[in-house]
Amino acid sequence: MRTLGVDLAAATRKTAAAVIDWTGGAAQLVHLSLDVTDEEIVDLFGSTDMTGIDCPVGWPDAFLPFLAGHLKFDAHPVLDHDGIEGRRLLAYRDTDRFITGKTGLIPLSVSADRLAHPAMRCAVIQAKIARDHGPQPRDGSGRLAEVYPAASLKLWGIHSRGYKGRGAPESERLRLILDNLETAAPWLDLAGHRDDLAASDDMFDAVIASLTARAVSLGQTLQPTTDHGAAALSEGWIHVPSGRLADLTEQPGQPGSPGSPD
Template sequence: MICVGIDLAAEPAATAVARLDADGTTLRLRDLHLGADDDAIVAAAAGADGVGIDCAFGWPAAFVEFVSAHAAGRMPETAPTGKDGRRPLAYRRTDVEVQRRTGRWPLSVSTDRLGLTAMRCAVLLDRFARAGEHVDRAGSGRFVEVYPAASLRIWGLLEPRYKVDPDARAATLDRVLAAAAPIGTTASQRELMVRSADAFDALIAALATIAHRRGRTHPVPGHLGEIAAAEGWIALPDGGLAEVLRG
């Protein structure tokens, strides 16, 4: 099995791609690089069994309706008010599920810093679809939305400040490699992951994608299938990292 993890950013410079080969419980990091443009992402996805992208695959349906109503000048008199009333505009149903399972809210794709990256993701997913790929935002095809920090938290491997502190990132990487041993990595790959949170998150995205392809992530609840197909759905691991990598 070949799985690709993509830590997507608004621009190529901060976009990282990891390509993992999984043969049973043995994993090898075949490729890891920063600075991936859209063509590089498409090339990396070629031949992969799964492609996990760390980015929202869509926007909250309520937000889309709200913006459309505003653009058309037909805002209803019952428009949401207050923090609680506006929460559905900020968070997707999958974000609510992440908060329920991890105790932490993801960044909002409609009100936080993710908007420009999500626009790039939307164009990428459309490019794959136009090439004949089955692109299901709920994750039934090759492409799946992943969330590295939440995956690490569920696996019990999250170190505080790993995003901003190289020492914390090095400790987290050591814990990941110990939990998922053996992962074949080179010294230069390890150095890059310690230096760059983007490269490290690409590895975690690839591991979460392996878990998803092996059926070790929580499925979309049946009653949320339609909304997940529009808004996207984060594949959260079901079990520890060692468990999901047993095959």
Template sequence: MSDGTMRTGGVDLAAENKGTALAVIEWTPDRARLEQLSLDVDDAEITEVAAGVARLGIDCAFGWPDEFVGFVTAHADLAQPQTPDGGMAWRRTLAYRETDRQVRERSGRWPLSVSTDRIGLTAMRCAGLLGRLAGSGLVVDRSGRDGAVVEVYPGATLRVWKWEMRGYRSDPEVRRSLVQRMRREAPWFELGARAELMVESTDAFDAVVAALAARAAATGRYDPPPAEHQERAEREGWIILPSCPLGELLHWPSTESPAGATRTAR
């Protein structure tokens, strides 16, 4: 790892294999190469790749808000008095995790709510996937401080990089312009023919960004959960946002060893 060689992976997770994309980037001291980019990926392939990378970034919520879990548990107990509705501000505590609030502060946008929005089914698949990864012998730390996987959010990653990405999820030409910008800011990143798949498929594009965010996590260039939120992040999950621009991801930070890189690079 100290020689700058590693592999990172990224997953744009969907509720089913259709719509799920997987990217793997190989990093060496002087270049990075998009080694793999696949669509319609199943959990078995994700688990296999996770065993061979320094970090795997997964674009999906790793858990639900503590308050939401407590509310549903209490509501299911018919012997107990029902929880009164505390108004919209109270309902928002059920809708958003602590990491969602932190992401809004950095990126200016709320992530989708895992408890009230359409990503719930995907989060259920993700919970099963995390269990499968743990069952395979990998360390799963939902806070992202340690282990094989980190929660990532490609849209917020692009926003903290200050990229103009309005419409990128629906317009291939916007994605083409982002791929071109990626090549300008990171001329050392070899996309090869797979770049066209990033233009054709939003899922493929997001998987690559997820793998780039995983590189930031593996080299310690992200803001970990504050100490007061660490235990909550271990339950709810914590979105990793790079603390450096894309162009700086190739080289190791100036500190001795990356804070987040605890596994042997392959």
């Protein structure tokens, strides 16, 4: 199995991709790149089994009727979201609220924060994948899943605060987090890319996205409940780990793994 992780930004220069090859209980980083284009992402998607993308794949269900009502001077769907609580429904998806409840982390809003531009690019990339490889369900039940590296690290027990940025404190924190990852996952071969990862939080996040994609493929992530199912199909669903980092080395069919009779 090969998993692709993408840390998606609005601009290619801040977009990173990482491919991990999983063989015989071990994993090797076989591709790592920065300044990644849409076409490269689509090509890598086609040559891997599961992709984790660090970017919202959809918008809140309430957002489109709100905009349509505003455009058409239809007051009803606009007034439905009067006040701060109404606006929260426009800003955050079901999955965002679910993640906050499970991890304490608050995902950035796709409709009211810095994620808006990357999300627009992500929508275009999803359309290109659909054109070349078939449409992918937004709930992650296909070969593309939305992931959240900070939440993955937290649930795997790796402290990961304050590593975003280019300053000396951020770089030192990123090196420490990378040390902790290597200690927790001795089966992960970074294949000479350690210095690159220590120097780029974007490439590091792409690796965590690829690890999370493996968790998705093994059924080791928190799934939408029946209460969230319909929204997950339209808004998207953030997949975060439900098991240990060490569990990623399981092979499908092993005792205790998805698909196993035990």
